[in-house]
Amino acid sequence: MPNDDTHKPPSEADDTAPKSAPQRWFWTTVKGLSLFTVLSGLFTVLSSLAVGYFQYLNAYQEKVSSQAKEDMTLAAATFTDISHPFSEVHALQQTLYADFARAVGEKSEASNKTLTTRNALAISERYEKARIELRENIDLLTRKAEIYIDWASDTYRDPAEKRNVxxxxxxxxxxxxxxxxxSDKFNFPAFGNVHAPNGSMRPKEVADDKYCAIAEKRGVDEMTKPEDAFIRICAGPNDKAAKRINWYSAKHHVLTMHYCLEAAHNKLAAARQWAAGSDREAARESDLQGEKEINAQLDDLAGRLNAFNSLALYRMEQIRVKYRPAGLWCKVPFVWNLRSLNCFPIRTASLTR
Structure with missing residues (x-):
């Protein structure tokens, strides 16, 4: 008779195998945990993460607000530092020439006792001093315009991006x-038209190295988009490539304003000599009398200054856009990076070379 024990299934090894102490502790702890305890722990972790995120977000927004205030303050100060001396020198230029023209018209330019001549002498001293101070500071003012107006208002400028000095x-x-x-009408500031149509209505673009060789020079008109609001200047048709002047650059406005201010200063040499009471040149005074070109040149300077003022105010508005308060969706993790939301955070990047 066969042994019945041989047909019994083997006993489960897991039931008889001894467990180590850590295993026994782990399984005992797990069995002792309730669902409520697990959910409470998970809620605590998530709450801590949420609190930490919003604390970081608030600190970040405070830094953004501080940077916005600093950028706006520096931009406004730079605007004043540039506009005021240019306005002063230009106003004195106009007054000096007006007094000269009036004295010549009244035939009193040779007298030192007339009111016009005495006023011209006082204006001459102020003008020469203001003009020298502006010339001394022009390079610094140019760089301040670039840093505190152009760069600060560029929403997508990344300071860490690779670029040549x-x-x-x-x-x-x-x-x-x-x-x-x-005096060239094509060289006068213009900002284009945001409503200019796209398409083939504009002439085909010409490369800078070939631009000077073409007969037709191009300026900015109503058919020009703001991003194309630049002109090109040439030294000659063959020897040098064209250089661009961007009318949305405060730096370029300062450079061209000062250059044209100096040109008018040199043109007024005879009137300046008369106003200062120094040795006079009758021939040059005769050339200057009643010259419409001088008045047009001074009017153009006023227009250039007004164009700079308009651009500076526009750029400061761009700083406000750059740091404008973010909406609710901009505070949601992984969502605020979407370009379609226009959250405009301060850009940061690693320094790579």
């Missing part, structure tokens, strides 16, 4: 070497 080649020397013509 001399990426903007325009300078006072370039304007001189290229003989920038202040």
């Amino acid at each position: 001399d990426g903007d080649p325009l300078s006072r020397r370039v304007l001189r070497d290229y003989a920038f013509d202040c």
Whole structure:
């Protein structure tokens, strides 16, 4: 008779195998936990993460607000530092020439006792001093316009992006070497038209290195988009490539304004000599009398200054846009990076070379 024990299934090894002490502790702890305890722990972790995130977000927004206030303050101060001396020198230029023209018209330019001559002497001293101070500070003012107006208002400018130090080649020397013509209508500031149509209505673009060789020079008109509001100047048709002047750059406005201010200053040499009571040149005074070009040149300077003022105010508004308060969706993790939301945070990037 066969042994019945041979047909019994083997006993479960897991039931008889001894467990180690850590295993026994783990399984005992797990069995002792209730669902409420697990959910409470998970809620605590998530709450801590949420509190930490919003604390970080508030600190970040405080830094953004502080940076916005600093950028706006520096931009406004730079605008004043530039606009005031240019306005002063230009106003004194106009007054000095008006007194000269009035004295010549009244035939009293040779007398030192007339009111016009005495006023001209006082204006001459103020004008020469203001003009010298502006010339001394023009390079610093140019860089301040670039840093505190142009760069600060550029929403998408990344300071860590790779770029050449001399990426903007325009300078006072370039304007001189290229003989920038202040009276040319194409060289007057213009900002284009945001409503200009897209398409083939504009002439085909010409490369800078070929632009000077073409006969038709191009300016900015109502068919020009704001991003294309620039002009190109040439030193000659064959020897040098064209240089660009961007009318949305405060730096370029300061450079061209000063260049044209100096051109008017040199043109007024005879009137300045008369106003200062120094040795006079009758021939040059005769050339200057009743010259419409002088009045047009001074009017153009007023227009250039007004264009700079308008651009500076526009740029400061762009700083407000750059740091405008973010909406609710901009505070949601992983969502605020979407470009369609226009959250405009301060951009940060690693320094790579």
